[in-house]
Amino acid sequence: MHTEHNISLQPFHFFASEELASYFTVLHKNEDVSDAIEWCHQQNLPFLILGSGSNVVFTKNFPGLVAKMEINGIKKLNESATEVILEVGAGENWHHFVSYCVQKGWGGLENLSLIPGTVGASPIQNIGAYGVEVQECIQQVTAFDTTTQQWIQLSNKECNFGYRTSLFKVAVKRYIITHVQFVLQKQPQLKMDYGAIRDMLHEKGIKHPNLESLSQAIIQIRTQKLPDPKILGNAGSFFKNPIVSKTQLEQLQQQFPNIIAYPISDDSYKIAAGWLIEACGWKGMKKGNVGCYEKQALVIVSYGIRSGREVYEFSEEIIHSVAQKFKIQLEREVNIY
């Protein structure tokens, strides 16, 4: 295994702060994964798997091995008249994979167009946007279990998916995902319930959308609302949308009649964290080298930070002020190291 010593993590994550990894390696194949874990055990060092670094904040140097996942490839396992089953390497770029499916006419993931990150990271926090979550298309996940040192295959059910969570997010660091199997539809049902999608299709004069035009509409919505990480470092939504009970929501509505919430079950509602943060006056605010994005308050942006600590402290302030005003404890959606 080839490792490098004291490597700057700056090129490997979207916030591009300057923390170091004591050791760094790249994973190209399954054996590299088991070798890297064995090496860490022998050296008694912690490890961290990095995809494209689109959802991480480093607040200090990493005192172990950072392993960049680059197991690639898209393989067709099966095809019927209605479905296609693909096995995709964890290191594949998420948006490239979605675009590939859209081009082939295989539906299911088009609403997740332009989400940053890698295929292997997608099940971890069950990425979602515009009425679709990746769990809807995942059949199986292949992973190395670092506790038992065994390769395992987990069915969709075994992955325990929830809103921005899964078994992989809960059992932190136990599993290293190397491949994901997706089931895609050859006669897809397009999902266009979101007002933003309907508005965009209308604006573009598209009356009969298909996979391609729907994907293009989503790309345009995201480009308008979310900052380009190449220009302003960011990790997408920094916080999760908090979930409250009906009673809690009713109490909040008495004091804040404009609060934005969506039902997710009979007794639970998802509150728009972006609205809460905006209502606390953060939207567009800049402090030092960090800011709350002017078009979407759920996104924290870097104006050239050197340490991720600055982002972390800024997010603490947001959490504190939302808690004071609304008695709601925001949870971070990004991974903090």
Ligand code: EPU
């Ligand atoms: N809102 C505000 N102020 C803001 C931002 C949003 O009032 O500054 C309101 C909007 O007007 C809207 C509501 O909040 O009524 C929801 O906003 P939006 O549709 O932008 O979605 P979101 O809940 O903020 C979630 C995901 C995004 C995903 C979008 C679209 C989470 C944590 N985030 O954001 O995912 O793209 O829905 O489906 O669930 C990500 O995870 O990185 C991400 C970008």
